[in-house]
Amino acid sequence: MHCPFCDHSDSRVVDSRASANGRKVRRRRECPSCERRFTTYERIEEFFPRIVKSDGSREDYKREKIRRGVELACTKRPISTSEIDEVVDNVEQKLIELSRKEVSSDWIGSTVTKELRDLDPVAYIRFASVYRAFNEIQEFLAEVRELDVDEPSRE
Numbered sequence: 001m002h003c004p005f006c007d008h009s010d011s012r013v014v015d016s017r018a019s020a021n022g023r024k025v026r027r028r029r030e031c032p033s034c035e036r037r038f039t040t041y042e043r044i045e046e047f048f049p050r051i052v053k054s055d056g057s058r059e060d061y062k063r064e065k066i067r068r069g070v071e072l073a074c075t076k077r078p079i080s081t082s083e084i085d086e087v088v089d090n091v092e093q094k095l096i097e098l099s100r101k102e103v104s105s106d107w108i109g110s111t112v113t114k115e116l117r118d119l120d121p122v123a124y125i126r127f128a129s130v131y132r133a134f135n136e137i138q139e140f141l142a143e144v145r146e147l148d149v150d151e152p153s154r155e
């Protein structure tokens, strides 16, 4: 690992810490040349299941695809980029925990929907209306009634 300050070709790890879920490792490094310290993050490469679409075709899992859907649902809502990342991280975490070779796109859609429900009522409704099949209007109305319509308080 090159030093970002003096470009020395080596660095010494002075501390390593795994994140709570064990999927990322934070390392403090020290340059033996200029003695400055910097931090690196290592992310474990995951093996994601393939996604089975509603027409039965399969495609590779793509984080960007989920992220775009979430971003779209959160347009003009008081939601930060890191909150969007957290939604996608949570969905990925659950996807990995399933430990299956294939997962339906419906599962992805309903998992994202649940995450958004906790985050923002408008983003939730937007996402749900696109990705989730509300078979009966009653079910949809019940969902809407259950929502807390107050704006989430934010500083």
Ligand SMILES: [Zn+2]
Binding pocket: 003, 004, 005, 006, 007, 008, 031, 032, 033, 034, 035, 036
């Ligand atoms: Zn250096």
